[in-house]
Amino acid sequence: MDPSIGIVAQRGNDRAQALAASIVEAVGADARAVVDEETGHVLDRKGVPVAAMADCDLVVSIGGDGTFLFVAREAGGAPILGVNLGEVGFLNAVAPDDAVETVVSLVADRRQGEPIAGRTVDRLRAEGEGWELAPAVNEVVVHGRRRGHGGGAEIEIRVDGERYAESHADGVLVATPTGSTAYNLSEGGPLVRPSVGALVVTQMCATEPMPPLVTDAESEIELRLTGPEGGYAISDGRNRRRLESPATVRVAVADDPIVIAGPRGNFFEALEKLE
Structure with missing residues (x-):
């Protein structure tokens, strides 16, 4: 055929x-x-x-x-x-x-x-209570209702259940190696060679920042958002989900x-x- x-x-x-x-x-x-x-x-x-x-x-x-x-x-x-x-x-x-x-x-x-x-x-899946975004090639972002002064949200980051960081921030970005050259790079995240099996976690304008984190591709990243205005979870800048505070978004490598x-x-x- x-x-x-x-x-x-x-x-x-x-x-x-x-x-x-x-x-x-x-x-x-x-x-x-x-x-x-x-x-x-x-x-x-x-x-x-x-x-x-x-x-x-x-x-x-x-x-x-x-x-x-x-x-x-x-x-x-x-x-x-x-x-x-x-x-x-x-x-x-x-x-x-x-x-x-x-x-x-x-x-x-x-x-x-x-x-x-x-x-x-690899692609990323992002899911919450009763919902899941379309898989992302580049990144998943969780951020407040708006960026800049007066915006953002409190976001706690856990990696495989262990607390990595918590701060008021415009948002947090989880990227694949493929996506490390995209939004992640513009937010000060590291470049990762595409052949490396890894995930990148980068805070966006955090008041108490931690350095960007490179972790293994088998990790599950948990982003817990709190704050009066809620926020959004966004896949590759296109597919988005409105988050009502408090909300938890789990990000990991997708099966497909x-x-x-x-x-x-x-x-x-x-x-x-x-x-």
Whole structure:
């Protein structure tokens, strides 16, 4: 059976949509290619919801890291190949000029019965009393109703049941190694090489701060939020849950990682692009 390929182009990006058309043409009769609904409208071909691509042999994300995170949230059951149209590209390792050749090569391998080559990346689950957020590739954040003066909340951090820190803070961030270069870095957290099995815990503007903590990937982080205004738990900056105080959020590695397909990006070269 021919491989099934999903293609998601960044919305409103003519370059991404043109590249999607080139990939569809290149795989031709060698694969059953589908595009997302927005791209289908632009290319005048039938599109499908991104969530419907979860059973594909491969999903190609064309855009920046935001597009990749969207694809991972909607279709994370399939290996994802990231084509980088952004600035840095920690998640999107393939340059636009190499995209067609890379997809064609992966399709050829799959037609010969080979699995899609890639690396497995952990995601985070965050849950509370009767709820659970969509898994996060980068980070889970628990913060007060608003940031800055007069905002924030009291947040206690426990790691595997042991108290690590407690302070009034704008929030607390738990990141994967993949996410250490994102929001975590902007809040003063450490860089973690993607191959390291770890979690990072970083306070955000705490009045009594502790240094950012790197702990093993098997840890469970418990964040206990108190304060008159409550707050939010947020997964990858998109999915959020309103928290009524007091609230406890448990964060740990999810059971369902994602597979980032294709060649591995150069972590240190990508770091050089950070401002």
